[in-house]
Amino acid sequence: MLTGWRLAVSKLFILPQRYVMVIMALLAIANAFTMRQCLNLAITQMVKRKVAPEIGSADYDPHACPDPNANTTTVVENLLTASGESDKFDWSESTQGLILGSFYYGYVATHLPGGMLAERFGGKWVLSLGLLSTAVCTFITPFAVKTGGAVALFILRVIEGLGEGPSMPALMLIISQWIPKTERSRVGALVFGGAQIGNVAGSFLSGLIMHNGGWENVFYLFGGLGLAWFVLWCLLCYSSPNTHPFISDAEKRFLNENVEALCNNEKKQLDPVPWKALVRSVPLWALIVAGIGHDWGYYTMVTDLPKYMTDVLKFDIKSTGFLTSMPYIAMWIASIIFGLMSDFGIKKGLYSLQNARKIFTTVAAIGPGICIILASYSGCNTTLAVVWFVAAMAFMSAYYCGMKINVLDLSPNYAGTTTALVNGISSVSGIVSPYLIGLLTPTSTLKQWRIAFWVCLAVLFATNLVFVFLGKGVQEWWDDVKLRGYPSDWKHGPLPTRERDMEISNVEKKKEKE
Template sequence: MVLKGWRLILNRVIFIPQRYVLGIMGLFALANSFTMRVCLSMTITQMVLHSESSEHIVGETCPDPQYVGMMNNTIIESTTTSTLLERREKYDWNEATQGLLLSAFYYGYVLTHLPGGLLAEKFGGKWTLGIGLLSTSIATALTPLAVSLGGAVGLFIIRVIEGMGEGPVTPAFVLLLARWVPPSERSRFGAMIFGGAQIGNIFGPYLSGHLLANNGDWANVFYLFGGLGVIWFIFWVLLCYSTPNTHPFISEEEKLYLNNNIAASGLHKKLDPVPFKAILRSPQLWVLVLAAVGHDWGYFTMITDLPKYFSDVLKFNIQETGLMSALPYIAMYVFSFIFASLCDLCIKKKWHSITTGRKIYTTISSTLPAVFVILASYSGCNRVEAVALFIASMAFMAGFYSSVKINAMDIAPNYAGTCSAFVNGLAAISGIITPYLVGLLTPDQTISQWRIAFWTVFVVMVGTNLVYLIWGSGEQQWWDDVDKYGYPKGWKHGLLKKRRPDLEKKVVYPKHDHSPIAHD
């Protein structure tokens, strides 16, 4: 009864299009998910024991500006640190162990991508996504307890659980976008929703830096972001729905508009089983996987290890590290809307095709960031130059939201959840590899060691982009809608759906088109 009354109130007072409500709630969803994902990158710098040293190797390590005069404050620092240790234990974890802990999230994240996409297609994106993020929020709030009980093992396990909760987020949102957003608006909505990740990357480090300043308790970071996730879930359940046709207070005008302009047949009828035999044989999907791997290799290196670079190499204090870590994502967030608007405008005006647009912005988001990361590694201890180059790198990486991130709904609007899960799940393996690899490559936190780590980023991002430029596509694939396109010539792997004589159609192959056309 209460829920019905709430819906009646919303029906009268909410006058903005419901797809924009979904977009705004999606922005907050991604913001919450990324604050919970990246908060360990900041807190781990305060959870571990550090040995103070004044040693500075010219050209290999940077001088610590805070070391000057430190001896004058020894008594004060010692007292404050002692008080902190009484409240919260610190741990003797080396760089390799820290890298393993930072990668733990992605073990769970990879595991639930494909199941999350399948669940979203079966039960709807609303509940798959909502329950996933709720479980991550609860696990985040329980992180201090897990660490106190199990140390590194407890932290690893709870981070895997958090990753499992977030695994369905991207495939569920891609499916929601495929069923809520017309093609001419997808880049803009992709930037709005997935750009929320940058809001999380901005406020996560920034707020963490304030909470951790002056020996603040690192547990408060997990309590804050876990609590915000629970609050988001309540609003999500009340305001958002899996399709326009199941939404209780959408206007008839908007519902008609969406039904007339969205290609996903799953909006109107029950889908056939996922055509795995065709999906796994699709070159366009595998090329998209490689492009996503390349982007994620650079992106996860930045969001996971950039705070450590600012803190351990450039010697920013924890509050400065929070601010410096946030600045690149402010640039990325702003540029995501600039690139999305340009992409949507060019597609709407037919200045270039969807395929061309995806390739342009994939190149922008891969090649240019890789170049700026390398330049940053050669800036040495020039902190202003290094930060400026990292900001430029992340700004151009924003083109990802107008390209690879939404490309799954171009090639498969009906099975966007499964395809997005497949692409993002495999690409997220980068999140497992990169933190641990960086930990192995940078045992002494020297500039030359970090330069090697950044060169690996360059090679992977540029190499995968070249593959996508050659074979990438923005066109709907035949296996996404067999009733519309039929089977390609030479297909020898059986039917993708159960044979129904009453609906069978004869397949005719036109002379100048690789896609068959079905006729009654």
């Protein structure tokens, strides 16, 4: 029972504590993505612009879109010098690709240890301390890049990735302990839709800031917001309802009766991760493959869309900031709609939970792949191209109520570790795709970008097929082997349990005494 100050504080909250957590989790994702994404637009102003090649030269592109801001080569060169272009960095497309992908080196590395730490110590501090380190690194980016150039920026972005790597496993674990299964689709869509708020803010505000000032201000703004979020999260949010000091008794009782991870809390805390079953799980690997495909498409859009709009469609920085934010606005709105559709269809019996995951994952793979191809064939019709990019990201949002939340279906008790595996391995796409696009688009022509988009469609289609045929939407036996038992074809020995580990430990202690 709540007493004293805890009871008084609990009455200050109009919303139940799980919804306070949802709002702060949404802001966590939003902050993480603004800090991750702001470089994608800022780099277009950090590097020297290339003067368009003359007609008849080897690099001349007959299909290049007209640049409304350029008249002649001489005028352009004068403008570049006058605007301080000579002080910017002379980085090739492949170097920019390496820098844009550097974040994911660190991001991949800390997923698994971050998930395991969250399961052991709770998600609150693993999430918040990771994002705190990213916020600090974001804030000092201007100083680092001016001091050490491309190498310093590469290293700093790797460190930022190390900080953000544990964020998704920790947050998924928190959701698994706060949200009942009947609310997961819409809560998942809402929370992870925070990525689109981050992308919108990162694109739109960055464009405005750089239109009226230097690119340095982008990093000061989003790093500062990350620091402010850290303070609020530490004061308001906790790893689970049972560790929350001023949650109401009624809400705590409701969650303990309706959240599987809380019902099995004692087991989840004490049993080791069933690694030898987990790494042999076909549905889990199908989910990982689907994640690789999704991330390939997503990072192609998030990381390289600003460069496509600047280099190919010839938008100025203010227009690029506004137009690159539009697809993410559409994605956020559509994610909520798809989440409601998924929960409604499951509740009405129109399709099973497993089929819902596959249907919406397919929509999130095939829809965007087709749309970006159509955008590339829109040529210099900038309005039509933007429409197709907006449609692509709207379709992609179906992923939040499809494969994104599927990890909680397979393993609610080991959500941190399984999320770490899925997100960590699939995020390799964030390393490979920007660099490959840099290699495929050395002079950033429309024809070169079209090839990159075809590669993206092929990856999305192939990985989605794997998930459709091999994915599942039910709890895996190894997630609660005491309740479900071993399958008949299991031939790899017993999984580790607390009781078995204690027996082994006692035997070892006895041998040491002897």
